[in-house]
Amino acid sequence: MNAEPLIKLEDVTKAYPGVEEPAVKELNLAVNPGEILVLVGPSGCGKSTTLRLINRMIEPTGGRIIYEGQDVTKGDPNELRRRIGYVIQQIGLFPHRTIAENIATVPKLLKWPKDKINARVDELLEVVSMDPSIYRDRYPSELSGGQAQRVGVARALGADPDVLLMDEPFGAIDPITRDRLQNEFLRLQGELKKTIVFVTHDIDEAVKMGDRIAILREQSEIAQLDTPEHILTDPADEFVENFLGSGAILKTLTLRRVKDIELSPLVTLKEPFQRDQALREMSDANTNVAVLLDRNDHPTRWIDEKALNRSSSLDRAGRPITVQLQPEDTLQDALSAMLTSAAGMAVVVDARGHYLGGCTVESLAGLLIQTGQESADS
Amino acid sequence: MSTAVAITAEDAEKKPTTRRWRADSLDLVVTPALFLILTTLLIVVWNYSDFDQTTTNILEPAKLWRQFQEQLFVAFWSTVLVVVIAVPVGILVTRENVPKIKDTLVSILGLGQALPAYGLIVLFFVWLGQGAVTVIIALATFALLPVLRNTIVGLEQVDKAVIEAGKGMGMTGPQRLAKIEMPLSVPVILAGIRTATVINVGMAALAFLIGGGGLGETINAGLKLNRPTAIFVGAVLVALVALAFDFIGGLAQRYLRPKGV
Ligand SMILES: Nc1ncnc2c1ncn2[C@@H]1O[C@H](COP(=O)(O)OP(=O)(O)O)[C@@H](O)[C@H]1O
Ligand SMILES: [Mg+2]
Numbered sequence: 004m005n006a007e008p009l010i011k012l013e014d015v016t017k018a019y020p021g022v023e024e025p026a027v028k029e030l031n032l033a034v035n036p037g038e039i040l041v042l043v044g045p046s047g048c049g050k051s052t053t054l055r056l057i058n059r060m061i062e063p064t065g066g067r068i069i070y071e072g073q074d075v076t077k078g079d080p081n082e083l084r085r086r087i088g089y090v091i092q093q094i095g096l097f098p099h100r101t102i103a104e105n106i107a108t109v110p111k112l113l114k115w116p117k118d119k120i121n122a123r124v125d126e127l128l129e130v131v132s133m134d135p136s137i138y139r140d141r142y143p144s145e146l147s148g149g150q151a152q153r154v155g156v157a158r159a160l161g162a163d164p165d166v167l168l169m170d171e172p173f174g175a176i177d178p179i180t181r182d183r184l185q186n187e188f189l190r191l192q193g194e195l196k197k198t199i200v201f202v203t204h205d206i207d208e209a210v211k212m213g214d215r216i217a218i219l220r221e222q223s224e225i226a227q228l229d230t231p232e233h234i235l236t237d238p239a240d241e242f243v244e245n246f247l248g249s250g251a252i253l254k255t256l257t258l259r260r261v262k263d264i265e266l267s268p269l270v271t272l273k274e275p276f277q278r279d280q281a282l283r284e285m286s287d288a289n290t291n292v293a294v295l296l297d298r299n300d301h302p303t304r305w306i307d308e309k310a311l312n313r314s315s316s317l318d319r320a321g322r323p324i325t326v327q328l329q330p331e332d333t334l335q336d337a338l339s340a341m342l343t344s345a346a347g348m349a350v351v352v353d354a355r356g357h358y359l360g361g362c363t364v365e366s367l368a369g370l371l372i373q374t375g376q377e378s379a380d381s
Numbered sequence: 382m383s384t385a386v387a388i389t390a391e392d393a394e395k396k397p398t399t400r401r402w403r404a405d406s407l408d409l410v411v412t413p414a415l416f417l418i419l420t421t422l423l424i425v426v427w428n429y430s431d432f433d434q435t436t437t438n439i440l441e442p443a444k445l446w447r448q449f450q451e452q453l454f455v456a457f458w459s460t461v462l463v464v465v466i467a468v469p470v471g472i473l474v475t476r477e478n479v480p481k482i483k484d485t486l487v488s489i490l491g492l493g494q495a496l497p498a499y500g501l502i503v504l505f506f507v508w509l510g511q512g513a514v515t516v517i518i519a520l521a522t523f524a525l526l527p528v529l530r531n532t533i534v535g536l537e538q539v540d541k542a543v544i545e546a547g548k549g550m551g552m553t554g555p556q557r558l559a560k561i562e563m564p565l566s567v568p569v570i571l572a573g574i575r576t577a578t579v580i581n582v583g584m585a586a587l588a589f590l591i592g593g594g595g596l597g598e599t600i601n602a603g604l605k606l607n608r609p610t611a612i613f614v615g616a617v618l619v620a621l622v623a624l625a626f627d628f629i630g631g632l633a634q635r636y637l638r639p640k641g642v
Contacts, residue, residue: 044526047551058549060545060548060549080551081551081552081553082551083551084548084549084550084551085550085551089546089549089550091542091545091546091549093540093542093545094542094546095540095544095545095546095547096543096546097546097547097560097561097638097639097641098543098565098641098642099564099565099641099642100641101641108547108550108552109550112550112551112552112556142640142641142642143641144641144642155546158550159550161550251534259422267479302536
């Protein structure tokens, strides 16, 4: 990336009063426009402190922070914060304000006209996949954790800031919902192209979310700053290696998405069909399972030869398909889907649930071996 | 990854919009019930006990009405005084950049409340002379603590993440106070004001001690002249006023609570 960095930290130091060692020590960091830069490191290493320095939730005790070419420490911190979205793990929705009022917070502070605010609120609710007519007038206590975090993101996007600071935004959410929110957020970022500084302590999340990752140790010292691929395949030192944990190559699976690999065509069945022809197709394809599609092309069940031969109705034959992949899912998702699926493979559907193809263990294995060799070469 | 399981998990996560049963609904029932029982007793006693001339004199309706008004006057203004002092002080001592004096303050006022109200009234009498104003100031001192303490507690129980989020979006200190902290501490502060009101209404019965009038006069006359009926009527009237104020306080707490919490 050759564009001028949007945010630059120059020798930034933060020492909390009464604490001898600074929490952040002489940190230099540049954030490029449109990228997700992930700060990842063990708890207490100074990630949150670093993030909070950028929007002046706390003031540095040394160094300079440049945003859009200007030293942020000059000027009104409130005015600065209205231009920077900020999402925290606890979300901090205003419990006495409706969802709409929550999202309208910054536009209201900026004194936008009322109808512009209303239109913006509805737009943002759509952006985070929540129906405005249902959620606009609800209160935060009526939301699930996942929905609340969506509203938190919508609120941070309120006045369309160029920069988002996110401090473990998905940290307090159950794994399944978190995974979904991460995927949604990445899709969203594909359209919005915000400049994002994203803090997490979870290396898997870092690899998944980051365009670049800064691995931090004590006092926010950068152990390695690079793309996820490079960090996973070429860790700078033992600290990074330990932090990545075992299976760094397996983690590269989170870097690629189902849409990046070629889908394998599976044998599909759809009522009404000819049993003999189905059996012939299966043997031609050298497989013993087929996917049953319903009238709308939604995959419903795995049907094997035995089930095909035995049962008269297919509605209850074979096994139900409980796990489906979408093109945006990572290959890591794909792997676990295959391992839990009854057929040892997974079906891929589009956003509306229509069948697209299949994903097999063989296709993944090939990819992994290739990655392993590349990393050994470098 | 979209899984059948995931969908049900998300559904299960959705909170139903149940109406929470609140403990303070209870006293909106109990207080009126007590009020009714006491009123019935009062009517029975008033109609069926022997009124000799002295009792009739003590319980002359015009006199009772005057005392009732005096009682309310003292209670009302002492409560107003408490609120205009304790709430701003409570706000002030909980600000980020103010030295942490709140614990000391609460302890000192705690000492004030440890004195009997009677003693406090006499102390202020020595200092300020007699009259309703002295009583109002004495009662305000006595009832300051619950309001101050609840203001502090109310402001401090506001979820720090909510304040942090407000700050992070560029709300100024006063904006955070007015739009987040105060609305979210209203229920707790109101509870303190309610307590103070009830204390003041009850303690206003002591106003007569230093010429502040009030229903205490009736009770006192009944005691001095040994007229149990007069004592009873005076005491029940004080209790009824206190119950009425408690009820109003309960209603305020219920309906001034911010929506959504
Ligand atoms: N307000 C504060 N006062 C004093 N020390 C603090 C404060 N906030 C954080 N720290 C200390 O600074 C260090 C870095 O904290 P933090 O930035 O929150 O780490 P992380 O987000 O990486 O877990 C920790 O040692 C923490 O104890
Ligand atoms: Mg942190």
